[in-house]
Amino acid sequence: MTEKRIPHTDLDGLLGRLRERGAVYAPARDDAGDVALTQAPLDDPMVLEYRNFRLSPKAFFLPQSQTLLTFCDGEAHEPSLPDGETFLVGVRPCDAKALLALDKVFLDGDPPDPYYARLRETTTVIALACTRPMSSCFCTSVGGGPGDGAGADVLAVGLEADLLLRAQTPKGEELLSSVADLLADATDDAVKEAEKRVGAAESLIAPVEVDNSAQRLRDGYDSPCWETASQTCLGCGTCSFLCPTCHCFDITDELRGTRGRRVRTWDCCAYPLFTLHGSGHNPRPSPKERWRQRIMHKFRYAVENLDRLFCVGCGRCIRNCPASMDLRTVLRELGA
Amino acid sequence: MARNPYLPYPARIDEVIVENEARDIKTFRLVFEDPKSAVEFDHLPGQFAELSLPGMGEAPFGIASSPTETDYLLFTIKRVGLFTTEIHSVEAGTAIGVRGPMGRPFPWDTMAGKNLLIIGGGFAFTTLRAAIKYILDPANRSRFGSILVIYGARTPGELMYKDELTEWQARDGIDVHLTVDHADEHWTQHEGVVTSLLGALKPSADNTLVLVCGPPIMIRFTLVSLATLGFSEDAIILSLEMRMKCGIGKCGRCNIGSKYVCKDGPVFTYQELRTLPTEY
Amino acid sequence: MSQTQTVQDAATDKGWEPRIATFLCNWCSYAGADLAGVSRIQYPHNIRIIRVPCSGRINPAFLLRALQNGADGVLVSGCHPGDCHYISGNLVARRKFALFKELLQYAGIEPERVQFTWVSASEGGRFAAVVEKVVEEVRKLGPNEKLVKTL
């Protein structure tokens, strides 16, 4: 595992080199003050201090609307897959980790999803260790951490004067060697400083008890808490759409004249129509079943099925729920 | 490179057969445009496929034909929703896309050497027809014991595959009993719900597996009757219907608990179903 | 649906011609259009007529859908106030239409793209004149690019 160092002052040079290879998305502050992954020629130095982005980067791998097929005169054709490289710089470790969950469904599943696979293949993720966790964060309880590089190709840790860069995958190794001339070797001091910073961030994160969640949720399937908790649910898709691991989708056809396309778009299990049969029967008829499904899917079914929690503790669903629901409350109530 | 799982095999609707009096159930006979597709499309009764009309959408349907019927695929479709209304309006000759075969078939290995009790209700008889055709094929018949079929519909006019039913009733090697909820003046066979006929026939549970497909209400009562007759939960095999989109375990729509109906099903034993949430 | 698709199909490669999705109530305006035809009154061929039971049946989403599917303009006509065959369908519709037109304009869509009028069964001439005017106004605007969806 290669470990390197780059001074903050050389970051622009690094981004410049990446831009020669493909599209580069890096954190930038918008007019309203929000920091988002933005593809812009950066005049200002890259933003290194920020809370996590409002939107998770999952749309880079599973676009919200994606053409699966095109139609012409009754014939279906595969759209051409993108082949240019994309670099995502500054993804937080929780969001990088979410990619491992998505990989379980879209890469390891039989058959793999060719569209996801291609975007995953052409995209390099350079994560930036988190120094500013929020009160809604609980990554450390779901197997992650502010300095966890799993899911990323390179993990960067911001130091006083440098970034420590650690290759996580062969793709990351290749990337670091391709810009070796910009990098210095990591020193013991740098590694220690990184550890200290990550540790400091870790200490800010309040734990949530999710050990053995699958078993506890199995036991809690008929708990009255589902009814109580779901009373406030408005049935919108905010939690799912902002969630870095939620991946359910709909497929619809669009046609005009003899041309058209088959599109997949994000969908959400909180919507009543999600499971509605053509016959009018609905297996999950009320918010109770739908809210339970969302929690069960993340903390039990995914564990039973794919051996992985489908929650990375980013807290987006908690911060953005219009009814201020907090899934940690339910997990606590169920002792899950 | 592996075939894009979202890309359907091009096929053509060869023939459209109206199955019932209400004219809302039709059987579509499909022929692949490329004979190679027919080879790749290697299915077993119990499996389903996604059919699509370009621009009109896609929907999953149980395959009504047996792999022993090599020249075509059959799908029997009731007009209920968006896609089914579209497909009911097309004529023979229309291009159609087929993705599949998908899902787990009936457990043919377990069924070998067993007596089979096949219980169907109404429109859900489609994959059971595929199973019967498969069993009755001379190459397969000797692999199974006795075959008892119980098939019911609301009225005589609602029974599907009428010609075949008549043929099966006339031939050896299979015992077919029909029933209708409401008889008309020409009906000479059993009248009453499926469970009443099941109660009258009292099939033995000994070395017997049951395949059950039908509307939820029929299934509920049938399971009770089967328990009374001494059938164990792992001897009862059911097929579920769920709303589906991708058919390949990605879109998350057909989950029942940790199972995907599209991949882990649609065929489950009653024993397996008992471990799942009742969200179907 | 198929009617709005026809509007699209009418596109020709030789020069742009406005396509106007025209919603007419069954009782007055459709009969008015019919009368224009029977009386051999000339009017531009740019309209594609969609017959609805009453102007009160029209959901503004229909009009948006037409614009999304490539219509360059939309024309809606019903019975004159007081003449509605369902007594007050057009009067309820009038409020909807007034607000809808205002909404589109406020949102930045040219007001000429969506036009409303009343035509009775005896007003073949009026129908032709309205169509003439609407087609001319939309022609001046050029193709609808704001709401149309490119597939």
Added chain:
Amino acid sequence: MTPSHEIEARLRETAEELLREKRVDLFLGYEKATLPFRTTPLFLTSPEEVERLAWNPFCTTNLAVYLPRLFKAPASAREAERAPPLPTVAVVLKGCDARSAIALVQERQVPREKLVLVGVACPGMVDVRKAERALGEHEALGAGEDALGNIHVVVEDGREVTLPREEIVADACLECRAPTPSLPDVLVGEPVEGKDPDGARRQTDEFASKTLDDRWAHLQDELSKCIRCNACRQACPMCYCKECLLDQTRPRWVGTSTDMSDVTIYHLVRAFHMAGRCTECGACARACSMGIDTRLLTRKLGQEVEDLYGYRSGESADVLPALSAFDMDDAQDFLTEP
């Protein structure tokens, strides 16, 4: 302005009394949420739990949104036979929320006789987004209110920051014309006057004064943030349709994609359906996690309805909603004449 803690105490007393005397089955109010600047709706059924009820500057949710589902009509005759009797519900309502409740009564979604409207004279609620922006990169770990109604925040390094209330109150609240609920069964707090009731007109006039193409460009820019999550619709008390036109599939009127044409039509349809029905509570804007100004179009339509038909939504339970009514002399200068 009545201090929040007094209002909170009154609400608890009211709830305790109503539940204990079994005059209501359910008391719908607010409870502190896990994060600062937020409350979550509380469905209270037991008089022993009234201590959970909260009143503070963060009681933003329009609780009227939960009313239609509590009184949902049975889907079939068979269901009607088995349906439990309708509940009696007390609900805490600010000025805007009370208008929504009245509008729901008007549209016969909720029976008035089953409601106990507990109105609170509302000093304006804090906009979470504004508050979070005001803190910059700091995060609030706790928030409270002083006697003047200003917000005191403790941030992560232990410092306390004061945010002047008027700087972080929601736009909808600033523009509110009737913060004191009309027609309540119980009114809590001294009546409050609107802060800038002309603000809404000013904003629409300003937007209308832009050129057509600038307006379109602004709208597109705003809507390009949309992720089609439906939160604006779901948070709206007036969006109770059993099957929304935007969800219909036979035919599908609006595509599900993030194509700008689909997105724009989604928002035009949603806004239009609010014409003469929107009570200007701002729930849609609050619910939008992407910060879209969802009130841009609905605000304008509300004013048009008022100007053309002299009607404002939610002010009286007895009149016919403007778009269900008509007048022979309604303006029709928008028509195309030959």
